[in-house]
Amino acid sequence: MNDLITLKGVTRVYEVGTEKIHALAGVDLTIRPNEYISTMGPSGSGKSTLMNIIGCLDTPTSGTYEFEGEPVHKMDDNQLASIRNRKIGFVFQTFNLLPKLTALRNVELPLIYANVPRDERLEQAERALRRVGLIDRMNHKPNELSGGQRQRVAIARALVTNPSVILADEPTGNLDSKSGEDIMRLFDDLHEAGNTIILVTHEEYIAKHAQRTLHILDGKINEDTLNG
Amino acid sequence: MFRLFIGNVRIATEAIVANKARTLLTTLGIIIGILAVTLMGTLISGLDRSFERSMSFLGRDVLFISKHEWFGNQEWWEVRNRPDIKLDYAGKLMEYSKYVRAVAPVVRRRLEVVRKGKSVSDVMVVGTTPEYTLTSTINVENGRFITRGEERSGSRVVVIGYDVAQALFEGEDPLDKKVKMGPYSFRVIGVIEKQGKFLGLFSMDDQVIIPLGSFMRLFSRRGWMQLNVKVDSDHVSEARDEVRGIMRRLRGLHPQEKDNFAINQQDAFRKQYGMIKLAIGGTGIFITILSLVVGGIGIMNIMFVSVKERTREIGVRKAIGATRAVILQQFLLEAVFICLIGGLTGLLLAYGGSLLIDKYVFPSTMPVWLAVVSMGLSMLVGIISGLAPSFKAARLDPIEALRYE
Numbered sequence: 189m190n191d192l193i194t195l196k197g198v199t200r201v202y203e204v205g206t207e208k209i210h211a212l213a214g215v216d217l218t219i220r221p222n223e224y225i226s227t228m229g230p231s232g233s234g235k236s237t238l239m240n241i242i243g244c245l246d247t248p249t250s251g252t253y254e255f256e257g258e259p260v261h262k263m264d265d266n267q268l269a270s271i272r273n274r275k276i277g278f279v280f281q282t283f284n285l286l287p288k289l290t291a292l293r294n295v296e297l298p299l300i301y302a303n304v305p306r307d308e309r310l311e312q313a314e315r316a317l318r319r320v321g322l323i324d325r326m327n328h329k330p331n332e333l334s335g336g337q338r339q340r341v342a343i344a345r346a347l348v349t350n351p352s353v354i355l356a357d358e359p360t361g362n363l364d365s366k367s368g369e370d371i372m373r374l375f376d377d378l379h380e381a382g383n384t385i386i387l388v389t390h391e392e393y394i395a396k397h398a399q400r401t402l403h404i405l406d407g408k409i410n411e412d413t414l415n416g
Numbered sequence: 417m418f419r420l421f422i423g424n425v426r427i428a429t430e431a432i433v434a435n436k437a438r439t440l441l442t443t444l445g446i447i448i449g450i451l452a453v454t455l456m457g458t459l460i461s462g463l464d465r466s467f468e469r470s471m472s473f474l475g476r477d478v479l480f481i482s483k484h485e486w487f488g489n490q491e492w493w494e495v496r497n498r499p500d501i502k503l504d505y506a507g508k509l510m511e512y513s514k515y516v517r518a519v520a521p522v523v524r525r526r527l528e529v530v531r532k533g534k535s536v537s538d539v540m541v542v543g544t545t546p547e548y549t550l551t552s553t554i555n556v557e558n559g560r561f562i563t564r565g566e567e568r569s570g571s572r573v574v575v576i577g578y579d580v581a582q583a584l585f586e587g588e589d590p591l592d593k594k595v596k597m598g599p600y601s602f603r604v605i606g607v608i609e610k611q612g613k614f615l616g617l618f619s620m621d622d623q624v625i626i627p628l629g630s631f632m633r634l635f636s637r638r639g640w641m642q643l644n645v646k647v648d649s650d651h652v653s654e655a656r657d658e659v660r661g662i663m664r665r666l667r668g669l670h671p672q673e674k675d676n677f678a679i680n681q682q683d684a685f686r687k688q689y690g691m692i693k694l695a696i697g698g699t700g701i702f703i704t705i706l707s708l709v710v711g712g713i714g715i716m717n718i719m720f721v722s723v724k725e726r727t728r729e730i731g732v733r734k735a736i737g738a739t740r741a742v743i744l745q746q747f748l749l750e751a752v753f754i755c756l757i758g759g760l761t762g763l764l765l766a767y768g769g770s771l772l773i774d775k776y777v778f779p780s781t782m783p784v785w786l787a788v789v790s791m792g793l794s795m796l797v798g799i800i801s802g803l804a805p806s807f808k809a810a811r812l813d814p815i816e817a818l819r820y821e
């Protein structure tokens with residue numbers, strides 16, 4: 189099968205004053221479609237930086253990154269925006285929903301930037317909300333939803349464009365364990381349905397949901413294991 | 417692209433609605449600016465119209481020869497010491513000139529006109545000849561004008577202005593009735609059609625016209641006479657030069673001597689009016705530019721605030737695929753809408769103002785092109801003042817924006 193994501197020698201160096209921080213210090217990684225991957229590592233080890241680069245929110249300082257065979261490291265801002273829009277679904281620890289919009293309109297948002305006609309947008313957004321079990325809350329605003337529900341809306345938003353990969357940076361970090369477990373079951377379902385999922389977590393039991401776990405240390409993949 | 421635009425229109429509108437009070441405050445400068453430019457434009461266009469109407473009283477092809485310049489800067493004594501304009505110049509001008517078509521000598525004086533206990537004071541009594549109908553735009557609507565015979569013999573007949581007729585003969589037919597000026601009785605032979613006010617100030621309808629001979633005999637031998645000279649309308653400036661030459665000859669002036677008479681024309685008013693217009697226009701434009709600049713800076717500030725407040729939102733939008741251009745458009749639209757709201761408010765206020773001016777000051781309507789231009793101007797201010805904040809929003813780094821608290 190063709191590789192979905194290929195990173196070779198990827199580094200990301202932040203310059204703070206005169207100091208250079210090697211957030212990523214040479215990462216080689218290959219991810220195939222429909223993999224379910226968890227990423228673990230101590231705080232500050234570079235997990236978020238890696239996710240941001242995979243999610244095309246950031247670009248490597250050096251090294252190459254190919255997404256479905258396309259060289260992301262050579263792309264300009266508009267091309268990156270287009271990949272983020274069509275190919276990647278991002279789920280954040282803090283949900284990052286727009287507070288003034290209803291669940292439905294939050295989920296609809298990526299489709300606006302994909303230039304999808306309104307009727308189709310609403311249909312797809314409703315389908316995504318149904319998928320995460322929140323169709324009955326579609327007209328609620330984020331502050332009228334619980335944390336777990338907000339994260340579901342965020343997942344629906346990530347799903348709505350049918351992306352090639354769903355990235356989730358500590359998606360359960362702001363949730364109680366019960367809601368966290370619900371969210372993980374949703375990810376399991378999505379994986380079952382054929383989605384590729386990469387998530388970051390601190391919790392061993394959450395990481396266990398994935399088939400493969402990357403252990404990051406000091407900006408490098410220290411360990412890459414398959415879960416039994 | 418259009419769908420994206422519609423999406424951005426919606427976002428921008430919602431942002432404005434969410435901050436109504438703030439938006440209204442920041443539009444104040446734009447409101448004032450647009451109010452100033454549209455009101456000024458309306459004023460000038462109204463002035464233009466009434467000015468042109470007034471100028472038609474004077475006639476483009478009529479020269480007014482008198483002792484003093486209409487808008488001259490001579491010393492009063494210099495003018496006073498000039499020789500009087502004499503009646504016989506009229507015939508001489510007709511005789512010597514190629515371009516002169518008619519000459520009406522005119523003498524004036526303000527008097528009270530009385531009839532049966534009713535009176536009108538301060539009426540402009542004009543003494544002139546039948547030629548007056550050629551050099552002016554008056555139209556006798558009832559009765560007739562003075563005849564040559566009446567003029568020669570100094571008959572006590574009078575043609576009265578519309579307002580005088582209204583005041584003295586309310587509902588009656590004035591013809592053949594008597595009015596008194598001073599101790600003398602005059603028979604009304606005609607009523608002049610309503611003419612309106614000259615430059616919105618001097619009513620042309622509170623005058624009465626009597627034969628020149630009667631005026632001279634009864635009221636004054638030596639008032640300041642003015643000659644109204646109608647010339648060939650295709651050769652007005654040649655005629656003016658020629659008339660000046662003839663006048664200098666009549667006065668026996670040497671080539672190095674200055675004119676001791678004045679030839680006035682519509683132009684004198686036009687020049688004066690042009691200056692007034694420039695003053696009004698200049699003031700209006702100054703106020704407009706000042707308030708638009710101040711307003712624009714205010715809107716730029718508020719847009720910077722808006723961008724800052726919505727940093728996270730911008731991060732989210734970028735993370736899910738909004739390009740720089742889309743974000744730029746979103747914030748530019750917001751700035752433009754704010755300005756359009758201000759502009760529209762200003763325009764509406766100005767429209768109300770123009771109705772008031774129309775009703776109470778002088779007839780005027782706001783020109784449509786001015787409304788269009790003022791909207792364009794508001795949009796321009798929106799674009800200019802929104803540019804820097806919008807660029808700032810567009811160039812935000814998505815990760816940093818998402819991390820912003």
Ligand SMILES: Nc1ncnc2c1ncn2[C@@H]1O[C@H](COP(=O)(O)OP(=O)(O)O)[C@@H](O)[C@H]1O
Pocket residue numbers: 202203204209210211229230231232233234235236237238
């Ligand atoms: N914008 C930035 N500027 C400077 N240093 C940064 C920035 N973002 C991350 N870092 C640094 O890079 C390293 C990796 O950060 P991060 O990827 O967020 O770690 P993790 O998500 O594993 O906790 C940390 O040392 C962090 O301080």
Ligand SMILES: [Mg+2]
Pocket residue numbers: 235236237
């Ligand atoms: Mg992190």
